[in-house]
Amino acid sequence: MDQMSKAILLVEDNPDDVKLTLRAFKRNNMLNPIVVARDGVEALDILFARGAYAERAGKPLPTLIILDLKLPRLDGLGVLKAVRGDARTRLIPVVIMTSSKEEQDLIQGYSLGANSYVRKPVDFAEFLEAVRVLGIYWLMMNSPPPERHIP
Amino acid sequence: MRISTKERLVTGIGLAAIGVIAAMIWWTHSEVEYANHQRRVTSEIARGLTNLRLVTFDYRLYHTERARVQWDAVSDRVDRLIANARFQAPVQMAILADMLDKRTTVRGLFAEITAARGADHVDAPLDEVSLQFETQLLSKMLSYQQENLTDAFRLNSLATERIIDAQQRMMFVILAGLALIAAILVGTSWFLRRNVLAPIAGLQQATRQVAAGNLDFVLGMPGDDEIGELSTNFDAMTRSLRQSFAQIERSNQELAALNEELKAFSYSVSHDLRGPLRSMDGFSLALLEDYGDKLDDEGKDALERIRAASQRMGYLIDDMLRLSQVTRAELKVTRIDLSEIAREIAESLDREQPGRSVEWAIEAGLSIRADPTLMRIAMQNLLQNAWKFTGRTDGPVIRVGALERDSKTMYFVADNGVGFDMAHADTLFGAFQRLHRVDDFPGTGIGLAIVQRIIRRHDGSIWAEAKEGEGATFFFTVKELEYGSDEQSHPAG
Secondary structure, eight states, X not given: OOTXXXXXXXXXXXXXXXXXXXXXXXXXTOOOOEEEESSHHHHHHHHHTOGGGGGGTTSBOXXXXXXXXSOSSSOHHHXXXXXXXXXXXXXXXXXXXXXXXXXXXXXXXHHTTOSEEEEOOSSHHXXXXXXXXXXXXIIIISOOOOOOBOO | OOHHHHHHHHHHHHHHHHHHHHHHHHHHHHHHHHHHHHHHHHXXXXXXXXXXXXXXXXXXXXXXXXXXXXXXXXXXXHHHHHHXXXXXXXXXXXXXXXXXXXXXXXXXXXXXXXXXXXXXXXXXXXXXXXXXXXXXXXXXXXXXXXXXXXXXXXXXXXXXXXXXXXXXXXXXXXXXXXXXXXXXXXXXXXXXXXIIXXXXXXXXXXXXXXXXXXXXXXXXXXXXXXXXXXXXXXXXHHHHHHHHHHHHHHHHHHHHHHHHHHHHHHHHIIIIIHHHHHHHHHHHHHHHHHHGGGSOHHHXXXXXXXXXXXXXXXXXXXXXXXXXXHHHSOOOOEEEEHHHHHHHHHHHHHHXXXXXXXXXXXXXXXXXXEOHHHHHHXXXXXXXXXXXXXXXXXXXXXXXXXXXXXXXXXXXEEEOSOOOOGGGGGGTTSTTOOSSOTTXXXXXXXXXXXXXXXXXXXXXXXXXXXXXXXXXXXXXXXXXXXXXXXXXXXXXX
16 A cells, blocks of 8 residues: 555644644544645645655545645645646545634635635644544545546 | 905996986086076066067157156166176176176167157157157167177077087086996906906816815916915815825725734734644643653643643633624624524523523514624623523523613613622623633633624613622613615514
């Protein structure tokens, strides 16, 4: 099985949040491999095998993208736009997971084609629950689109 | 020159022209009167002289004493008339003097004739020589009298000439006066058009331009008259309007920038401030879970406190954001059923805490024009407060209703809970102000601040009446904002 098979792409710049999210996945027994991108540009490089990730050409695309909105270089909405604008990545489920529940973010997120919008709660117990539900739905219940490979 | 001065000048000239004409008419009239009088007098003199001639012939034929006496009488009368005729023109005076001279001569001649005849023998025939002499004298006398008569006629025609002269002068003066008045009228009309009506049309155009929003319009009609002043003032007015608008524009831009900044700030608060709290809570929990067995109770308690504080700060941040969202949200006013909203909130509270039994007394048919989302948030906070503060009361009752006071509808939410001391009522609606200890009744103290903002956004007011241990009542009014078009009759209540 390829490293990227059934993998989750986590786009998150805050290392604390990366660590906590990984912990939440582990605690919920979700064993999918997780690839972390620290900013929007890196996320797109990974997806489209560009720049430092050129050697990833031909490898399968992630099953799920978990996307923060506030990111350096290119923000989450920009990443979402690029993902939805490309035929290869258009069908990958994208879950926005962010601190904000500003109405404008919600509306823009959904109108750009986000599949889900989860607000990170301060209480880690609640966060665990949110990640658990998210994992059950998007990784187990949901039938993903046919697997695609990076050309 | 100012228009009012010009107007006064024109009126003055017109009045003066009319005055001159009137004076001329009056002068001509008196002149004609005088000349008429002269004519009458000279006619009378002429009549007297004719009469005298007749009497002279009478005497010549009959030589009677009666004729002589009559001649004297008529002669005296003519003399009197001539003496009384006081003419002023030198020609007339010369003629009069000449007439008087001749009259004296005639009287002398007549005296000579009568003396020759003698007083008593009037009818006695004279000798040939005397008769011839008398005839000579008489014809001389008649010739003088004839000259006198001619003079009288000359005087008469002089008077007539004078009348004609006066009339001609009057005609000339009237025509000249009328021409002057016409000139004044034409001049005034020209002046009105050029200096008053045209600038007023310009002003009218300018006001139309400015009214249409063209504040850059400059009239530019300076002058030292009223219109010039008006124009200068008008330009000054548009200039200051322009400046005010620019000022308002600037203020608006500043406000918009400030608003944008505030938005960015609250966005940043929402994104960035909660991150560290998540770390604090998450890693405290990780510590507890992974190393809980190596910590004593005090260590665990410390970690729990860190978690509780993080979470509480998370709530505070959320409340702050809610408060700013309530302020920023756009108001969409429709007619809503307040009773229905209250019932729904009451049901959800009952559902969330089935262990509590609260008696709800919600008046039916409370209809209100307000923003449904915001009003629901306000009612949620008020009812949650009532619910919370009746938590330790036996037989808790929460009432929702409306009452009329001073022809205003006041809505209220009343409870029989712990209430509060009215001395602190002024701090009640401040953000993060609390009248109870957190361990007694939890909360951040933002609820009533949010309610107050919502009511204020509806141009209403909110206040509370309470007594410690006996409950609290929150009253609020809402200005019936006239948005939308679904104006329907108010249901009672």
